[in-house]
Amino acid sequence: MGKIWSFIHKLGSPKWFYAISARLMPWFWVAAAALILVGSVWGLAFAPADYQQGNSFRIIYVHVPAAFLAQSIFVSMAVAGLVFMVWKIKVADMAAAVMAPLGAVMTFISLFSGAVWGVPTWGTWWMWDARLTSMLILLFLYLGVIALRGAFSSRDSGSRAASVLAMVGVINIPIIKYSVDWWYTLHQPATFSVTSRPAMPLEMWAPLLIMVLGFYCFFIAATLMRTRSEILRREANKRWVRELAGGPS
Amino acid sequence: MAFDSFQDFLAMGGHAPYVWASWGVTGALLAGIVLHARAERRQLLRRLQRRERRQATTDRTSHQTGGQRHEA
Numbered sequence: 001m002g003k004i005w006s007f008i009h010k011l012g013s014p015k016w017f018y019a020i021s022a023r024l025m026p027w028f029w030v031a032a033a034a035l036i037l038v039g040s041v042w043g044l045a046f047a048p049a050d051y052q053q054g055n056s057f058r059i060i061y062v063h064v065p066a067a068f069l070a071q072s073i074f075v076s077m078a079v080a081g082l083v084f085m086v087w088k089i090k091v092a093d094m095a096a097a098v099m100a101p102l103g104a105v106m107t108f109i110s111l112f113s114g115a116v117w118g119v120p121t122w123g124t125w126w127m128w129d130a131r132l133t134s135m136l137i138l139l140f141l142y143l144g145v146i147a148l149r150g151a152f153s154s155r156d157s158g159s160r161a162a163s164v165l166a167m168v169g170v171i172n173i174p175i176i177k178y179s180v181d182w183w184y185t186l187h188q189p190a191t192f193s194v195t196s197r198p199a200m201p202l203e204m205w206a207p208l209l210i211m212v213l214g215f216y217c218f219f220i221a222a223t224l225m226r227t228r229s230e231i232l233r234r235e236a237n238k239r240w241v242r243e244l245a246g247g248p249s
Numbered sequence: 250m251a252f253d254s255f256q257d258f259l260a261m262g263g264h265a266p267y268v269w270a271s272w273g274v275t276g277a278l279l280a281g282i283v284l285h286a287r288a289e290r291r292q293l294l295r296r297l298q299r300r301e302r303r304q305a306t307t308d309r310t311s312h313q314t315g316g317q318r319h320e321a
Contacts, residue, residue, distance in 0.1 A: 113271035245297035
């Protein structure tokens, strides 16, 4: 237990985080590239066409992973915000800062691919269905967090405001999750569930699972990379960063 | 393989615009994230290195001119 705590404590030090992330990041990039490549080829060319939707169902392989990530990133951002508020760990705030645009992009992908998919499947690209609306609200929450962070002249005020909005906004996540059960109007219920077997044959859901994992690895790798840049930016005057840039040691 | 030919694959059984629009936008945005993160890091490192070089030069010149700097 003591070991875990000292690990977490060290992780809070920007210098140490910068060093450990350099070793972890390549593995996540490689895993992301491999998983997304395999999942794409499998999903686009080898998975059987849906008996009702034909080949338009192949949109699922980008739509569902992006929607998963859109929600997971928001929760991660809220947790990072909480860690920053409670323990004043700066790295947590830097991670939260780079997660927001990533999450916004994922939310946009899920909304866009969903709208495009809706045209041949539902005959409409948009409806004020509960799932669609709550995902649109998620996009606005992301944009709000990004705007709020930049709206203060002091960085610390911006960080705290963004953290609070992320923590409050996380209430939207269970609403998104249960929207398809509470108000079942247009969007179909969950594709994946932990408790039951998928309603699709293996050749259809295996590539989906691979894509979801690939997107998660992509998110981790991108977050690590951009957090590292954020560390350099904010710690630019620290001795170790100056040494790294060729300054006097 | 779910398709008989490459043409078949591109046509997506008549759903080509929907499938390729979704996949295209997703691919472009993911690639954009990677390129942006890389450009950001390179720019940042270049800026920090430039600053250190500039700092080193001013340190040297101020050392050479010694205490006369305030007269300039």
